[in-house]
Amino acid sequence: MSAFMGRKVALITGAGRGIGLAIAKSLAAEGYDIAVGDLHEEEKVAQALQSLKDRGAEVLYCRADVSDAAARRRMLTTIRERFGRLDVLVNNAGVAPKVRADILEATEESFAWVMRINLQGPYFLTQAVAKWMIEQKKADPEFAGCIVNISSISAEVPSVNRGEYCISKAGVSMATKLWAVRLAEFGINVYEIRPGLIKTEMTAQVREKYDELIVQGLLLQPRWGLPEDVGRAVAMLVRGDLGYSTGQVIVVDGGLTLPRL
Numbered sequence: 444m445s446a447f448m449g450r451k452v453a454l455i456t457g458a459g460r461g462i463g464l465a466i467a468k469s470l471a472a473e474g475y476d477i478a479v480g481d482l483h484e485e486e487k488v489a490q491a492l493q494s495l496k497d498r499g500a501e502v503l504y505c506r507a508d509v510s511d512a513a514a515r516r517r518m519l520t521t522i523r524e525r526f527g528r529l530d531v532l533v534n535n536a537g538v539a540p541k542v543r544a545d546i547l548e549a550t551e552e553s554f555a556w557v558m559r560i561n562l563q564g565p566y567f568l569t570q571a572v573a574k575w576m577i578e579q580k581k582a583d584p585e586f587a588g589c590i591v592n593i594s595s596i597s598a599e600v601p602s603v604n605r606g607e608y609c610i611s612k613a614g615v616s617m618a619t620k621l622w623a624v625r626l627a628e629f630g631i632n633v634y635e636i637r638p639g640l641i642k643t644e645m646t647a648q649v650r651e652k653y654d655e656l657i658v659q660g661l662l663l664q665p666r667w668g669l670p671e672d673v674g675r676a677v678a679m680l681v682r683g684d685l686g687y688s689t690g691q692v693i694v695v696d697g698g699l700t701l702p703r704l
């Protein structure tokens with residue numbers, strides 16, 4: 444099959460729920476067909492997949508652990524067989540440490556687990572996708588790939604009870620720059636989106652703590668961020684609205700990290 448027939452295709456990891464699902468919905472609404480990568484059994488995400496189909500997308504579900512090299516390879520093979528092309532990769536899948544432990548006590552096991560999922564997996568998924576995108580560019584000069592990494596304000600704001608998460612996201616930040624530099628000659632733009640406090644299952648455990656901090660003035664825009672806030676930002680990048688800004692960071696944090704006196 445020609446790699447350049449039909450609608451554009453986006454792969455979003457961790458899109459079974461939360462921020463990833465909102466990104467997938469945004470891109471479906473932009474006219475993309477969608478490959479969803481996630482860990483859940485397909486029936487658990489049936490509603491999520493239907494919500495993408497309702498927006499006009501053809502949808503492929505890949506049950507794949509982003510930290511597993513063989514699973515990543517299988518996922519890309521399946522996408523190639525189904526769609527024959529891949530225009531957009533959004534590295535969104537990520538985890539917080541299972542236990543929030545002070546960095547004086549935190550374990551190597553937790554460090555390795557978080558790092559493999561949040562940094563190593565996406566880094567090597569990007570490597571494989573980049574090679575495929577370069578192939579597509581060589582076959583069609585019109586091809587314009589785009590890669591978006593979802594990091595976190597934790598890339599620059601230390602939380603001493605989840606050091607491994609902060610380090611993994613700081614790594615994602617550097618990975619964004621590396622890939623932006625390496626892929627520029629192929630017209631493949633690479634961006635980082637740095638969300639602040641977003642209302643998802645990941646932050647459900649700390650909802651009350653931050654509710655209170657928000658009331659006390661933590662944010663300039665005094666509300667939780669919503670997954671859709673990130674979804675819209677990704678759509679903007681993928682559309683090419685910031686087409687002359689490869690390698691840049693888009694902060695979606697309601698002003699949390701704006702220094703003030």
Ligand code: NAD
Pocket residue numbers: 456457458459460461462463480481482483507508509510535536537538539560593594595596637638639640641642643644645646
């Ligand atoms: P979430 O826990 O609601 O959703 C994450 C999804 O990723 C889940 O569906 C999960 O199954 C999937 N996933 C986890 N490990 C995976 C793996 N190994 N392989 C494939 N899929 C996997 O979390 P969320 O809040 O939607 O977070 C999405 C991304 O945004 C993460 O990278 C997170 O670090 C980042 N982020 C979240 C916030 C926030 O406040 N929620 C803030 C900044 C950054």
